Amino acid sequence: MQDLERNRKYNEYVTSKMAKTKPWPSLFHAFWVGGLICLLGELIKDSLMYFFPTMTADVAGVWESAILIFIASFLTGVGVYDRIGAYAGAGSIVPITGFSNSIASPAMEFKREGIIFGLCAKMFVIAGPVIVIGVIASIVAGILGLIF
Amino acid sequence: MNRLGKQTFVFNNYPRVIGNYSVVGPKEGKGNFAQFFDEISDNDLFGEKSYEKAESKMIEYTITQAIANAKLKPDEVDVMLAGDLMNQITSSSFAARSLSIPYAGMFGACSTMAESLCIGACLVDGGYVSNAVCATGSHFSSAEKQFRYPLELGTQRPPTSQWTVTGAGCTVLARNDSGIAVTSATIGKVVDWGVTDANNMGAAMAPAAFDTIATHLQDTGREPDYYDLILTGDLGKLGSEILMDLLEYKGYKLGKNYSDCGQMIYANYQKTFMGGSGCGCGASILNSYVLQRMRSGHLKNVLFVATGALMSTVSAQQGESIPCIAHGVVLKGDL
Numbered sequence: 352m353q354d355l356e357r358n359r360k361y362n363e364y365v366t367s368k369m370a371k372t373k374p375w376p377s378l379f380h381a382f383w384v385g386g387l388i389c390l391l392g393e394l395i396k397d398s399l400m401y402f403f404p405t406m407t408a409d410v411a412g413v414w415e416s417a418i419l420i421f422i423a424s425f426l427t428g429v430g431v432y433d434r435i436g437a438y439a440g441a442g443s444i445v446p447i448t449g450f451s452n453s454i455a456s457p458a459m460e461f462k463r464e465g466i467i468f469g470l471c472a473k474m475f476v477i478a479g480p481v482i483v484i485g486v487i488a489s490i491v492a493g494i495l496g497l498i499f
Numbered sequence: 500m501n502r503l504g505k506q507t508f509v510f511n512n513y514p515r516v517i518g519n520y521s522v523v524g525p526k527e528g529k530g531n532f533a534q535f536f537d538e539i540s541d542n543d544l545f546g547e548k549s550y551e552k553a554e555s556k557m558i559e560y561t562i563t564q565a566i567a568n569a570k571l572k573p574d575e576v577d578v579m580l581a582g583d584l585m586n587q588i589t590s591s592s593f594a595a596r597s598l599s600i601p602y603a604g605m606f607g608a609c610s611t612m613a614e615s616l617c618i619g620a621c622l623v624d625g626g627y628v629s630n631a632v633c634a635t636g637s638h639f640s641s642a643e644k645q646f647r648y649p650l651e652l653g654t655q656r657p658p659t660s661q662w663t664v665t666g667a668g669c670t671v672l673a674r675n676d677s678g679i680a681v682t683s684a685t686i687g688k689v690v691d692w693g694v695t696d697a698n699n700m701g702a703a704m705a706p707a708a709f710d711t712i713a714t715h716l717q718d719t720g721r722e723p724d725y726y727d728l729i730l731t732g733d734l735g736k737l738g739s740e741i742l743m744d745l746l747e748y749k750g751y752k753l754g755k756n757y758s759d760c761g762q763m764i765y766a767n768y769q770k771t772f773m774g775g776s777g778c779g780c781g782a783s784i785l786n787s788y789v790l791q792r793m794r795s796g797h798l799k800n801v802l803f804v805a806t807g808a809l810m811s812t813v814s815a816q817q818g819e820s821i822p823c824i825a826h827g828v829v830l831k832g833d834l
Binding site: 357358362370372432436452456457 | 548549648649651654657658692693694702740741772820
């Protein structure tokens with residue numbers, strides 16, 4: 352039989368005693384690294400449209416995403432992206448580079464369990480929920496767009 | 500009966516430490532105990548293809564070296580008691596496969612060193628075996644893979660988190676005329692005070708350590724200052740502070756004779772937040788620093804209490820709180 356009252360008091364005591372993340376430095380780190388990644392994205396897009404004058408903004412945007420995804424996967428592979436993430440937190444998780452990292456890192460981690468059951472099966476353990484929620488959200492948005 | 504109170508076994512035949520060995524990884528080799536470990540590997544893969552294989556090889560190597568240190572041959576060893584953090588304790592069982600020694604797998608999560616010493620001492624004291632090999636180990640990368648996130652995922656560790664130690668320790672016990680003796684051991688109860696945060700193991704495990712230490716002191720009628728050193732396995736900074744608070748509330752004051760392996764193993768600059776954790780944390784420090792200090796006469800009475808969190812990734816995802824355990828072993832310098 353668990354002593355619920357004692358457990359509640361103990362958890363309150365632990366919460367009051369434990370170290371907490373300092374919000375302002377974390378926000379600052381996330382803001383400037385996240386901003387820098389977005390700036391890089393804009394730079395890639397503008398350069399593409401400058402060098403290929405026939406390219407439309409939409410097509411340049413797709414290329415920009417692909418290039419950012421490649422860069423992030425590459426940095427994950429050489430073991431740099433986790434260090435950026437440890438410093439920047441949400442700043443490097445929220446942009447598309449974070450999504451790329453969340454697929455590349457389990458792929459690396461589980462490749463020793465084989466191509467099918469390791470790499471392919473485990474590739475989406477982190478990103479899977481994002482994809483599922485994203486698909487559901489787009490369906491809902493689509494239905495709403497149809498009605499109104 | 501060779502028992503004090505309900506939970507403390509007394510070993511009247513004095514099983515003694517006749518050999519020991521400790522191996523750690525590169526990060527631990529840059530920590531506070533670098534000069535005490537028997538061996539520091541400069542490669543955390545130990546020449547293997549995966550971290551799971553590396554962990555198994557590290558445990559096997561540590562046991563082989565400890566047996567050699569005890570001046571025994573592997574076929575002269577009567578029983579091997581070992582465990583680790585991997586599912587189905589594969590690292591230890593695979594090590595036992597190649598060593599071909601009678602083997603009983605132990606699982607007490609990070610408390611395995613104390614658990615295996617306790618059972619090993621019982622078997623040696625009772626005359627069932629002439630010697631027993633007690634070992635455990637853990638590996639940062641295999642533990643991260645099993646319990647947390649991929650290594651290269653760019654996440655932040657919370658400030659209450661601990662760093663799993665890459666390391667292994669092995670103690671060989673036997674009846675002998677001289678040497679450090681295991682005089683008693685206290686088997687712990689599973690204690691759960693409702694902590695659900697898997698990133699705050701210290702807070703989850705502290706009540707278990709408190710329960711075992713308080714029971715041990717009650718059973719033996721001793722005060723904390725009877726011991727030169729009361730050493731917990733891997734409570735970390737927060738967990739040790741909570742333990743001291745809980746024991747003080749109960750009327751036992753832990754002073755300078757109290758330390759925690761997890762809190763001490765890494766240097767400050769290594770940024771491990773609350774410190775080290777894992778089977779290898781207590782095992783590597785016990786089998787290096789502690790036994791060396793006991794042999795040199797600096798420490799006489801040591802109470803080693805290793806704590807373990809008995810949860811799995813599934814139980815954590817289903818919202819279960821974290822049940823924990825602690826076992827205590829009393830080591831006495833040359834009698």
